[in-house]
Amino acid sequence: MKSITRQKSLEEIEQQLEGLERVYIVGCGTCATMTKTGGRDEVLDMKERLQGLGKMVTGWTVIPTACDEMTEASLKENEGAIQSADCLLVMSCALGVQRVGSYNHKPVIPALDTLFIGVEDGLGYFHEVCDQCGRCVLGYTAGICPLTACHKGLLNGPCGGTNNGKCEIDKEKDCAWTLIYQRLKEQGRLDLMRKYQPIRNSQVIPRPRVTRIS
Amino acid sequence: MAKSFREALSSGEFVITSEIGPPKGTNIENMRHHIDILKDKVDAINVTDHQSSVMRFPSIGGCLEIKERGGEPILQMPCRDRNQMALQAELLLAYTRGIRNVLCLTGDAIPVGDHKEAKGVFELDSVQLLRAIRQMESGKDLGGNDLDGAVEFCAGAIVTPEANPIEPQLIKFEKKVEAGAEFIQTQAIYDLDNFSKFMEYARQFPVKILAGIVLLVSARMAKYMNENVPGIFVPENLIDELASAPKGEALSKGIEIAGRMIAALKENSRRPHDRCTEREFNLRWGAYNGHRQGRGSPRYPGGGRNKRPQIVLKLSQVWNAEYNSCAHRGKVHLLRERSYYRSLRLLGFAYSEYLGATPGAYALRSRLLVFHCDRSGILDLSCEAE
Numbered sequence: 001m002k003s004i005t006r007q008k009s010l011e012e013i014e015q016q017l018e019g020l021e022r023v024y025i026v027g028c029g030t031c032a033t034m035t036k037t038g039g040r041d042e043v044l045d046m047k048e049r050l051q052g053l054g055k056m057v058t059g060w061t062v063i064p065t066a067c068d069e070m071t072e073a074s075l076k077e078n079e080g081a082i083q084s085a086d087c088l089l090v091m092s093c094a095l096g097v098q099r100v101g102s103y104n105h106k107p108v109i110p111a112l113d114t115l116f117i118g119v120e121d122g123l124g125y126f127h128e129v130c131d132q133c134g135r136c137v138l139g140y141t142a143g144i145c146p147l148t149a150c151h152k153g154l155l156n157g158p159c160g161g162t163n164n165g166k167c168e169i170d171k172e173k174d175c176a177w178t179l180i181y182q183r184l185k186e187q188g189r190l191d192l193m194r195k196y197q198p199i200r201n202s203q204v205i206p207r208p209r210v211t212r213i214s
Numbered sequence: 215m216a217k218s219f220r221e222a223l224s225s226g227e228f229v230i231t232s233e234i235g236p237p238k239g240t241n242i243e244n245m246r247h248h249i250d251i252l253k254d255k256v257d258a259i260n261v262t263d264h265q266s267s268v269m270r271f272p273s274i275g276g277c278l279e280i281k282e283r284g285g286e287p288i289l290q291m292p293c294r295d296r297n298q299m300a301l302q303a304e305l306l307l308a309y310t311r312g313i314r315n316v317l318c319l320t321g322d323a324i325p326v327g328d329h330k331e332a333k334g335v336f337e338l339d340s341v342q343l344l345r346a347i348r349q350m351e352s353g354k355d356l357g358g359n360d361l362d363g364a365v366e367f368c369a370g371a372i373v374t375p376e377a378n379p380i381e382p383q384l385i386k387f388e389k390k391v392e393a394g395a396e397f398i399q400t401q402a403i404y405d406l407d408n409f410s411k412f413m414e415y416a417r418q419f420p421v422k423i424l425a426g427i428v429l430l431v432s433a434r435m436a437k438y439m440n441e442n443v444p445g446i447f448v449p450e451n452l453i454d455e456l457a458s459a460p461k462g463e464a465l466s467k468g469i470e471i472a473g474r475m476i477a478a479l480k481e482n483s484r485r486p487h488d489r490c491t492e493r494e495f496n497l498r499w500g501a502y503n504g505h506r507q508g509r510g511s512p513r514y515p516g517g518g519r520n521k522r523p524q525i526v527l528k529l530s531q532v533w534n535a536e537y538n539s540c541a542h543r544g545k546v547h548l549l550r551e552r553s554y555y556r557s558l559r560l561l562g563f564a565y566s567e568y569l570g571a572t573p574g575a576y577a578l579r580s581r582l583l584v585f586h587c588d589r590s591g592i593l594d595l596s597c598e599a600e
Contacts, residue, residue: 151323152294152334156341157386159320160374160401163444169325181382193385196393199298199342199356 002119003031003067003093004126005038005112014053016109017087022056024078024085025111026100028066028092035126037112038062038091046091046111058085066096072103082106116148134204140192142183147200149176155197219286219315220368222257223397223422228480231288231399231424233260236271245271246279253285258315260288260399264295267327274304277313288370289313292321293338298346298356301338305350309365316367317399318343318390340371341386344393370397373423374445375412376405384415391419401445402428404436404452406478413482425479430468433457 017023025043032038040062047057059081063074075082082088087107090097094114101108116128131147137155138145147153151169158177161168165178184190205211222229232255234248252259261276277287289308291301305316324334338346346356353364371390377383387398398421403409409425416423428446430436433456436448452471459467 151325152320152336152339154320154336154339156339156389158377158382159339160372160377160383161323161444162377162382164378167323168444169323177382178379181379181385185381190385193382194389196341196345196389199338199346202337 002034002117002126003095004115004118004128005032005035005093006115007037007042007091007112008110010049010053013089013109013111017050017053017055017089020086020107020109021054022058022084022086023050024058024082024088024106025050025060026066026075026088026090026092026096027060027062028096029062029064030066032066032092032096032112033062034120043091046089050089058082063092063096066090066092067099069099071096071099075100075103133200134209135201137197140195140197141180142187142189142192144176144180144183146176146180149174149179155200157193217257218368219258219288220396223368228483229422229424230256231258231260232256233262234276235262235265236273236276238268238270240271242271242275242279245276246283249276249280249283249285253280253283258286258288260290260317263290263292263319263321264327265290265322267294267322267324267329267332269327269329274308274313277308278311281312286315287313288315288317290317290319291343292319293336293340293343294321294324294334297335297337301343301346302350302355305347305365305367306361309367314366314368316347316369318347318369318371318395341389341393344369344371344390344395348394368396369394370399370424371395372399372401373416374401375403375409376401376447377445387416388419391421395421397422397424399424400426402426402439404430404446404448404475406475406482408447409479410482427472427476429472430456432464432468 025046027033027038027040027043029039032042033040036042043060043062047060050057059078061074061078063071065071082104085106087109088100088104089109089111090100091111092100093112094110097108097110117130117132118126118128120126128148130145131153133147137147146155150158151167151173152159154177158175158181159168162175162178165175167173167175181190181193184193217225219231232252234245234252236242236245249259259280261273261280262270263273264270273290277289280287291304293301296304308316318340320340321334321336324330324332347365347367347369349356350361350365351367353361355361373387373390374383390398398416400409400423403425413423430448430452433453436453436456439446440448440453455471456464456467
C-alpha cells in the first residue's frame with residue numbers, strides 16, 4: 001500500500017502556520033519519501049523555505065514509517081527540539097499526521113495533501129487501485145477495480161461516454177470497463193460481465209470505520 | 215395526448231419522440247413555448263436532466279409542465295446526482311403527478327459540466343435503476359419495505375450502436391433488457407448500414423428501439439462530433455455532402471440528410487419480423503460484432519416472440535445553432551464548438567410531420583421549412599407546404 005501525497009503550496013502552509021513562529025518538521029521515510037513529497041531532501045528544502053518566511057525551525061526528523069507506533073519513540077528522542085517549538089509541520093500522509101498528533105499535544109500542521117491509495121506503474125507514475133469499499137468485486141472484474149478505475153464507479157459495464165477504450169473525462173485515461181472486457185475475454189470469462197451486480201452496500205462498516213481483530 | 219407512450223410503443227405505428235432541455239434559471243417561458251409546439255406532434259417528449267452535467271431546471275419540472283399542458287413526458291433520470299433514497303422519492307413524486315415514462319441513465323461525468331468540483335453520486339447505475347423501478351412496481355422499496363401505493367412506469371434506457379469496442383455496450387444493452395427496459399433510445403446515428411446491422415441484432419430482443427436523429431448543420435459540426443463526441447460517427451460521404459452545399463445552404467442540406475435518414479429508418483421499420491433460429495441469431499450477431507462467436511456472445515432470446523418489432527424514431531438533440539444576429543431568417547451560424555452541449559432539440563418534429571405524410575426519401579424538397587430566431591437565440595420553426 002502506498003499513500004500518494006502532494007505538497008501543499010507554500011502559501012497554504014504559511015496560512016496554516018499563522019501565529020506559529022517556531023516549527024519542528026517531521027518527514028516520513030516510506031510513502032512520502034518514495035513520492036518525493038516528505039523525505040529527507042524535501043524536509044531540508046522545507047526547512048530553508050520556512051526560514052525564508054522568517055520562521056524559526058527548532059529541528060527536524062524523518063521517521064521511518066510515520067503511521068506506525070514507532071513514531072512515539074522517534075518523537076521522544078527529539079523531545080527537546082519539539083518542546084521548544086510552537087507546532088509540528090508533518091510532511092507525511094494524513095495517517096502520519098494523525099499518528100504524530102496522537103503522541104503530542106502541540107498543534108500538528110499537514111504539509112501534504114493525501115490523494116489516494118495507489119501503486120507505482122512506471123517511474124513516478126502512480127495510479128489509484130483501491131477505494132477500500134468493503135465489498136471487493138475483483139473476482140468478477142478480472143482483477144481490475146471498477147470502483148476506482150472507472151470514473152463513475154460503475155458495476156454493470158461501461159457508460160456511453162467511453163470511446164476507443166478511453167474515458168469521457170480524459171482521453172489519456174483508460175476506460176476501466178474496456179480493460180475489464182478485454183481481460184475477461186482473454187480469460188474466456190466474459191459471462192462474468194453479463195452477471196448482474198447489485199447496488200453496493202455503502203454502509204459495510206458505518207463511518208467512522210473501526211474493526212477489532214479477535 | 216390521445217394515447218400513452220407505452221400504448222404508442224405497442225401500437226405497431228411509427229413512434230416519434232422529441233427532447234427538450236430546460237433552462238438555466240427560472241425563466242421557463244421558452245421551454246413552455248417548445249412544449250406547446252411539440253406536444254401534439256410527437257408521441258412523447260424527453261426532458262433532459264442537467265445534461266452534460268450542466269446544472270439546470272430539473273427534468274421533473276419540465277415533465278410536470280408537459281403534463282399540465284396536455285403532453286406525454288419522458289422523465290430522464292441520471293444516477294449522477296441522487297442516491298437511492300432521492301431517486302426513489304422522485305419516482306414516487308413523478309408517479310403521483312401522472313408521469314409514466316422514465317429513461318434510466320448513468321449520467322454524464324461531473325468534470326465535463328459546469329460544476330467541476332461537485333460530488334458525483336453514481337450510487338446506482340442505469341441497470342440497477344431499471345431494476346429498482348421494477349422492484350418499486352412490486353410494492354417494495356430498495357430497503358425491502360412496503361410502499362403504501364406502488365408505482366408503474368414505462369421504463370427505458372439508452373445504447374450507443376457506434377461505440378468502439380461495441381461488445382461491452384451490447385452486453386450492457388442485454389443487461390438493460392433483462393432488467394426490464396421496454397424501450398431503448400440510441401445515441402445519434404448517421405451510418406444507416408451499421409444501424410441496420412445493429413437492428414438485426416437488437417430486433418431479437420423484446421424491446422423497442424428509438425433511433426436518435428441529430429440534425430447536422432455543417433461539415434464542421436460533423437467533424438467536431440466525430441472527433442469529440444463518444445459514440446458518434448458521421449460517415450465521410452455525409453461530411454462531403456454538407457461541405458459541397460452552397461454557402462448558407464448547409465443547414466438545408468443537413469435537413470435533407472436527416473429527412474432521408476428518417477425515411478430510410480421508417481422503411482426499414484416496416485420490414486416484417488423474421489423469427490430466426492439460434493444459429494441465424496449468432497451469425498447475425500457475429501456479423502455485427504465483427505468477430506467470431508465464442509463464450510461471451512449474447513444469449514439467444516428465443517425465436518417465438520409474437521410482438522412485431524419496430525424501429526421507432528427518436529428525434530432529439532437537434533443542434534442548437536446559435537445566432538450572431540437576430541431576426542435572421544433561414545441562416546444559421548454555429549458560434550461555439552461547445553454548442554453541442556447546448557442543443558435545443560426542437561427541429562425534428564417538422565421532418566417527422568412531413569415524412570409522416572410522405573415516406574419517399576427525396577420528397578422532402580416539396581415542403582419548405584421556415585426558420586425563425588429571436589433575440590434569445592432560440593429557434594422557432596414552422597413547416598409549410600410549398
